[in-house]
Amino acid sequence: MILFIIGDIFLISLSVYLAFLLRFDGKIPSQYFGGTLQGMIVLAVIFCLSIFYYYRLYAFSWTYVSTQELISLVKAITISFLFLGAALFILRDRLIFQGFPRSTLFISYFLVFLFCGGVRFAKRVYLQLIQGIKKEERERTLIVGAGDAGEQILRSILISKDSSYLPVGFVDDNPMKQGEVIHGFKVLGKIDDLPQVVKNQGVEELIIALPSAGSRAIKRAVEAGRKSGLKKIKVVPSMAEIINGEVSIGNIREVEVEDLLGREPVLLDTKSIENFIRDKVILITGAAGSIGSELSRQVSKFHPSLLLILDQDETGIFNISEELADKFPK
Numbered sequence: 001m002i003l004f005i006i007g008d009i010f011l012i013s014l015s016v017y018l019a020f021l022l023r024f025d026g027k028i029p030s031q032y033f034g035g036t037l038q039g040m041i042v043l044a045v046i047f048c049l050s051i052f053y054y055y056r057l058y059a060f061s062w063t064y065v066s067t068q069e070l071i072s073l074v075k076a077i078t079i080s081f082l083f084l085g086a087a088l089f090i091l092r093d094r095l096i097f098q099g100f101p102r103s104t105l106f107i108s109y110f111l112v113f114l115f116c117g118g119v120r121f122a123k124r125v126y127l128q129l130i131q132g133i134k135k136e137e138r139e140r141t142l143i144v145g146a147g148d149a150g151e152q153i154l155r156s157i158l159i160s161k162d163s164s165y166l167p168v169g170f171v172d173d174n175p176m177k178q179g180e181v182i183h184g185f186k187v188l189g190k191i192d193d194l195p196q197v198v199k200n201q202g203v204e205e206l207i208i209a210l211p212s213a214g215s216r217a218i219k220r221a222v223e224a225g226r227k228s229g230l231k232k233i234k235v236v237p238s239m240a241e242i243i244n245g246e247v248s249i250g251n252i253r254e255v256e257v258e259d260l261l262g263r264e265p266v267l268l269d270t271k272s273i274e275n276f277i278r279d280k281v282i283l284i285t286g287a288a289g290s291i292g293s294e295l296s297r298q299v300s301k302f303h304p305s306l307l308l309i310l311d312q313d314e315t316g317i318f319n320i321s322e323e324l325a326d327k328f329p330k
Contacts, residue, residue, distance in 0.1 A: 060120075149236050285310045
């Protein structure tokens with residue numbers, strides 16, 4: 001947090017200074033050094049840091065930064081410069097702000113967004129560049145399932161510098177997802193297209209990300225993978241396994257017999273579940289992920305006395321807690 005605050009102070013100050021340089025073609029008139037430039041820098045830093053803090057732009061995970069932080073940054077900078085513009089308008093009769101060049105406001109706005117946004121996304125870009133350098137050391141991997149679980153696995157691969165996987169794309173039976181691009185990777189076809197996709201993309205490994213699907217879908221994907229000549233096929237744990245605590249949410253593992261025989265959807269005994277959860281304190285770890293957040297929603301329906309949600313992703317936790325507070329106010 002301290003690192004980002006210090007960085008933002010420097011970058012906001014630099015943005016305002018560069019805005020004046022650009023406005024006056026590289027030579028700032030001497031009258032603006034008497035207080036106009038310095039006054040705008042001070043006001044810009046005060047407004048930006050305050051609004052950035054309000055929008056939690058100092059409470060995010062640098063590794064897991066997402067478009068949510070980008071949207072928050074746009075909102076925060078816009079509000080900050082609205083305040084800055086209003087302050088300069090009110091102070092326009094003061095000596096140091098007389099004849100203030102208004103175009104520097106707009107130039108500063110874009111420079112602050114460019115610099116502060118660039119710093120926040122720098123680590124993620126760096127990790128992806130490192131992965132690009134190490135491509136030859138990793139195995140080309142295709143993900144079956146372009147839903148929440150597939151997206152989460154792809155995101156984990158992209159942010160992990162030690163990952164042994166090199167993603168090439170997805171396959172998914174949903175006709176609406178054909179050709180869709182997720183984090184830069186395309187849905188290349190359906191499960192039945194696996195042999196052709198594997199051949200065209202040089203796929204070496206398959207990850208089946210269908211945690212809520214039945215054994216029939218898993219079996220189809222495994223058979224299509226074997227038919228394609230793939231020896232390495234892994235699967236995301238089923239919802240039942242996750243709830244029973246048999247494996248951790250983030251783990252993928254080799255396909256087992258149970259995946260092919262015993263993962264058909266079952267009718268839940270909601271009465272027993274309610275008896276187990278009602279009036280108890282429930283803790284859900286990994287609650288900001290796609291599976292943990294869905295567990296949080298389902299558990300909330302059965303009236304626990306208190307639901308505790310835990311995750312290292314502060315933005316994700318904030319989002320799911322706001323959603324739960326809205327849907328389950330009691």
